[in-house]
Amino acid sequence: MIPAPFDYEVAESVDQAVELLGSRDDAKLLAGGHSLIPLLRLRFARPALLVDIGRMDDLRYVRDAGEQLAIGAMTRHNDLQHNPLVQEHTPILSHTAGLIGDPQVRHRGTIGGSVAHGDPASDLPTVLTALDADLVVRGPGGERTVPAEEFFRGVFETALGPQDVLTEIRIPKLGAAGWTYVKFTRRAQDWATVGVAAVVRRTNGTIDAAAIALTNMGPTPVRARAAEGALKTPDDAAGAANVVAQESDPPTDTSGSADYRRHLATVLARRALEEAISR
Amino acid sequence: MIAETRAEARDAAELVQVEYEPLPAVVDPERALEDGAPIVHDDFGTNSCYTWKLSAGDVDEEFGNASVVVKERYRQQRLIPNAMEPRGVIVQPFPATGELTMWSATQIPHIARVTLSMVTGVPEAKLRVVAPDVGGGFGSKLNVYAEEALALVLARKLGRPIKWIETRTEGYQATIHGRDQIQEIELAATSEGKIRAVRAKLTVAMGAYLQLVTPGVPLLGAWLYSGAYDVVAYDFECTGVFTTTTPTDAYRGAGRPEATYAIERAIDALARKVGKDPVEIRRLNFLREFPKTIASGLTVDSGDYDAHLDAALELLDYDAVRKDQAERRERRDTKEVGIGFSTYLEMCGLAPSRILGAIRYGAGGWDAATIRFLPTGTVQVLIGTSPHGQSHETTFAQIVADQLGVGYDEIEVLHGDTAVTPLGMDTYGSRSLTVGGIAVYKAAERIVEKARKIAAHQLEVGEDELAYDGGRFTANGGALTTKEIALQAWTAHNLPDGMEPGLEASYVFDPENFSWPAGTHIAVVEIDTETGNVDLIRYVAVDDVGKVINPDVVAGQIHGGVTQGVAQALWEEAVYDDDGNLITGSMVNYLVPSAAEVPSFELGSTETPSPTNPLGVKGVGETGTIASTAAVMNAVVDALSARGVTDIDMPATPERVWRAVKEVAS
Numbered sequence: 001m002i003p004a005p006f007d008y009e010v011a012e013s014v015d016q017a018v019e020l021l022g023s024r025d026d027a028k029l030l031a032g033g034h035s036l037i038p039l040l041r042l043r044f045a046r047p048a049l050l051v052d053i054g055r056m057d058d059l060r061y062v063r064d065a066g067e068q069l070a071i072g073a074m075t076r077h078n079d080l081q082h083n084p085l086v087q088e089h090t091p092i093l094s095h096t097a098g099l100i101g102d103p104q105v106r107h108r109g110t111i112g113g114s115v116a117h118g119d120p121a122s123d124l125p126t127v128l129t130a131l132d133a134d135l136v137v138r139g140p141g142g143e144r145t146v147p148a149e150e151f152f153r154g155v156f157e158t159a160l161g162p163q164d165v166l167t168e169i170r171i172p173k174l175g176a177a178g179w180t181y182v183k184f185t186r187r188a189q190d191w192a193t194v195g196v197a198a199v200v201r202r203t204n205g206t207i208d209a210a211a212i213a214l215t216n217m218g219p220t221p222v223r224a225r226a227a228e229g230a231l232k233t234p235d236d237a238a239g240a241a242n243v244v245a246q247e248s249d250p251p252t253d254t255s256g257s258a259d260y261r262r263h264l265a266t267v268l269a270r271r272a273l274e275e276a277i278s279r
Numbered sequence: 280m281i282a283e284t285r286a287e288a289r290d291a292a293e294l295v296q297v298e299y300e301p302l303p304a305v306v307d308p309e310r311a312l313e314d315g316a317p318i319v320h321d322d323f324g325t326n327s328c329y330t331w332k333l334s335a336g337d338v339d340e341e342f343g344n345a346s347v348v349v350k351e352r353y354r355q356q357r358l359i360p361n362a363m364e365p366r367g368v369i370v371q372p373f374p375a376t377g378e379l380t381m382w383s384a385t386q387i388p389h390i391a392r393v394t395l396s397m398v399t400g401v402p403e404a405k406l407r408v409v410a411p412d413v414g415g416g417f418g419s420k421l422n423v424y425a426e427e428a429l430a431l432v433l434a435r436k437l438g439r440p441i442k443w444i445e446t447r448t449e450g451y452q453a454t455i456h457g458r459d460q461i462q463e464i465e466l467a468a469t470s471e472g473k474i475r476a477v478r479a480k481l482t483v484a485m486g487a488y489l490q491l492v493t494p495g496v497p498l499l500g501a502w503l504y505s506g507a508y509d510v511v512a513y514d515f516e517c518t519g520v521f522t523t524t525t526p527t528d529a530y531r532g533a534g535r536p537e538a539t540y541a542i543e544r545a546i547d548a549l550a551r552k553v554g555k556d557p558v559e560i561r562r563l564n565f566l567r568e569f570p571k572t573i574a575s576g577l578t579v580d581s582g583d584y585d586a587h588l589d590a591a592l593e594l595l596d597y598d599a600v601r602k603d604q605a606e607r608r609e610r611r612d613t614k615e616v617g618i619g620f621s622t623y624l625e626m627c628g629l630a631p632s633r634i635l636g637a638i639r640y641g642a643g644g645w646d647a648a649t650i651r652f653l654p655t656g657t658v659q660v661l662i663g664t665s666p667h668g669q670s671h672e673t674t675f676a677q678i679v680a681d682q683l684g685v686g687y688d689e690i691e692v693l694h695g696d697t698a699v700t701p702l703g704m705d706t707y708g709s710r711s712l713t714v715g716g717i718a719v720y721k722a723a724e725r726i727v728e729k730a731r732k733i734a735a736h737q738l739e740v741g742e743d744e745l746a747y748d749g750g751r752f753t754a755n756g757g758a759l760t761t762k763e764i765a766l767q768a769w770t771a772h773n774l775p776d777g778m779e780p781g782l783e784a785s786y787v788f789d790p791e792n793f794s795w796p797a798g799t800h801i802a803v804v805e806i807d808t809e810t811g812n813v814d815l816i817r818y819v820a821v822d823d824v825g826k827v828i829n830p831d832v833v834a835g836q837i838h839g840g841v842t843q844g845v846a847q848a849l850w851e852e853a854v855y856d857d858d859g860n861l862i863t864g865s866m867v868n869y870l871v872p873s874a875a876e877v878p879s880f881e882l883g884s885t886e887t888p889s890p891t892n893p894l895g896v897k898g899v900g901e902t903g904t905i906a907s908t909a910a911v912m913n914a915v916v917d918a919l920s921a922r923g924v925t926d927i928d929m930p931a932t933p934e935r936v937w938r939a940v941k942e943v944a945s
Binding site for chain 1: 286293863873876933
């Protein structure tokens with residue numbers, strides 16, 4: 001790999017990272033590198049300065065924060081997959097992390113990097129959107145919390161400002177809710193052609209609440225509100241799935257046309273809802 | 280851009296601003312032949328590069344009399360070879376002597392030297408080309424590229440070493456592609472499904488310029504459009520067409536996968552039309568007596584097609600899979616199962632030099648070996664073929680060890696260096712063992728012949744009184760080993776009168792025929808008719824590649840080859856937009872499968888030795904790729920045939936399958 005020339009600094013703390021990001025125009029954070037490095041290789045990304053937070057192990061944690069789990073931004077996908085707290089309280093996240101890329105990717109890639117990159121084909125942003133996660137951001141003005149649904153703004157665009165560092169992801173515990181994430185790929189390690197996250201809370205014959213979010217069905221993760229509203233009883237999976245693509249604006253690319261993606265989302269949503277309802 | 284480091288060169292190259300004047304693009308070979316299509320080369324006034332025909336028997340009469348005619352049209356999509364190691368070249372000049380040494384990631388150090396010498400004017404004798412351990416080629420390195428000539432010329436001009444390494448993206452753009460042809464195939468058959476005649480017509484994209492063997496590649500399949508089947512009349516026509524795309528050229532199988540695909544798909548279409556099982560129709564049409572001169576004019580050396588078909592059916596448990604298929608249909612399962620056959624026949628081991636001449640290939644088809652038995656009892660085997668992943672070091676050492684009675688670890692197989700090895704024709708077309716391996720075998724025979732003379736002389740017996748086994752000559756209680764004789768030959772103190780000292784022999788072998796591997800491959804796919812996803816769930820391959828020297832090496836070739844052919848059926852496709860931009864510019868959207876995408880292959884083998892070479896071997900480097908694409912696509916169509924689907928373009932993407940299912944349902 002021969003990227004365009006850049007300067008390189010290692011940040012020892014979040015505050016130092018924020019400061020370094022402010023020291024130059026066009027500075028970029030480097031976490032696990034699995035999104036940024038390929039862009040550097042192709043010279044699509046040409047930052048003047050790379051601020052490496054890859055050695056900041058104090059951002060690599062999973063903590064029980066009462067109603068929520070608090071997950072450090074530098075937590076690797078492999079950690080999410082195997083961490084007992086994640087497995088107990090947000091098993092959908094553990095399950096989804098295990099579907100990302102391949103073992104090498106899962107050992108290097110981080111949840112914070114995946115979220116901050118804002119790629120609509122990534123799995124974790126969709127799951128966090130379905131889970132109503134909060135994203136904790138530190139910037140020059142201090143710390144703030146952004147709901148996942150407001151965080152993603154467009155393709156590779158997020159609520160992060162040039163000097164912001166995503167530090168923590170807070171996720172409500174799932175409790176007894178049924179869940180799943182269904183991902184359709186051409187090859188095992190590909191990005192999702194379409195992915196569907198479903199979380200369903202039910203009391204016997206009634207659905208109390210449902211959250212459905214879609215991967216690669218628009219410039220950001222898509223919350224399928226119409227389908228959520230259509231899911232009133234456990235028998236409504238197919239009906240809800242039929243309207244799951246209503247809010248979406250899927251791309252056409254070599255993995256499939258927009259029409260095919262809408263169809264695929266419907267099939268996958270029906271399967272996901274049936275699984276989530278029965279779990 | 281030449282610089283001291285790669286990084287500097289890359290940065291400096293960015294400073295070059297090129298203003299391109301866009302020319303009209305034409306990326307599709309049929310479109311390129313239409314009136315008004317943009318002309319790629321104004322000088323020619325047409326995009327038609329050539330038309331080549333082969334005709335035998337009264338085809339028109341057979342079609343006129345046929346009870347059943349099947350007419351099919353298939354598209355061989357464009358493929359990108361994807362050798363593990365990209366291309367790369369280093370040239371070291373030696374200004375004092377005027378010599379230049381080139382290390383190149385190539386399959387063809389010998390042909391490269393000839394060609395580069397002609398192109399650059401560097402005298403052939405001053406040029407040494409070394410192909411070190413090369414990380415695969417699949418035909419893409421059966422070529423001489425502009426970068427090699429440039430590196431050579433620049434090194435000569437600057438008097439300094441020049442190095443160039445391709446990036447993967449450059450490779451996708453500028454290293455040759457494979458396939459890209461439209462096939463029309465017609466079968467004339469009796470009402471029972473006995474094929475009488477085959478007509479095949481190809482329209483093949485050459486790309487914008489011809490690389491080393493671009494126009495010849497589709498012609499390597501010219502004789503094979505009747506497959507393993509006995510027909511009386513045969514008609515083949517191929518038109519090469521200039522397009523504004525990367526040149527096509529040899530890609531694993533080169534012409535034969537395309538031919539196999541067409542005939543194997545078409546015979547399934549015929550089976551559906553006459554209401555026969557795909558197994559039954561194949562048995563009805565198999566070639567059965569060998570050697571057999573087929574309708575297209577070449578002679579198939581040997582084979583027993585029923586044997587490998589039987590073996591494959593047994594491995595598969597055919598009836599059980601058909602039962603599963605029927606039950607799924609019975610219960611209207613959304614997941615259908617399909618079974619696809621490919622009872623392929625291919626010709627490889629390039630080849631008789633005179634046949635290569637007939638298709639205007641610029642070189643011969645022979646190959647060479649020299650065996651040098653060293654005084655202390657180890658052996659150098661110098662070969663003209665140039666492995667890049669085929670395990671010549673193992674297989675050729677086995678051949679020599681068996682004959683000379685020395686251990687594998689006492690044999691060094693040296694290759695890929697024009698300063699070390701005899702002149703050869705390199706490695707492609709599954710030729711190394713069937714041509715180069717025979718040269719090794721024959722050279723070893725000559726060593727044994729000479730050693731026998733020395734043994735007879737020293738043991739004071741007649742040559743015919745000597746027994747020879749395991750590297751040891753014995754007679755009347757006396758014995759000499761080949762190693763002892765090697766030392767004797769070197770000291771030359773006591774040799775027969777007039778004998779040249781030394782124990783070294785060479786052989787150059789020009790085969791009298793191609794070798795004709797055949798086999799039965801069976802793919803079983805499960806198709807999710809809701810998503811369109813095709814899952815290859817089983818793959819059975821029973822190959823007859825003649826005598827097998829090393830079963831693991833053969834299995835490795837079949838595994839890799841099958842996966843590569845499956846990839847054409849299900850994943851890989853180089854896509855250009857209408858402006859001639861390559862859309863699939865990286866492995867992100869050019870889908871090379873990994874081990875996770877394919878099942879464990881179930882391999883079997885049968886063996887009918889080739890009578891045209893003393894080892895009885897046939898080639899195996901391409902059989903997997905030649906066979907598997909058709910097997911998988913036949914399985915895909917078979918799975919959906921009850922719904923009325925008769926064809927799906929390759930690759931059978933989920934979207935294409937979904938659309939095909941939707942279309943027949945509406």
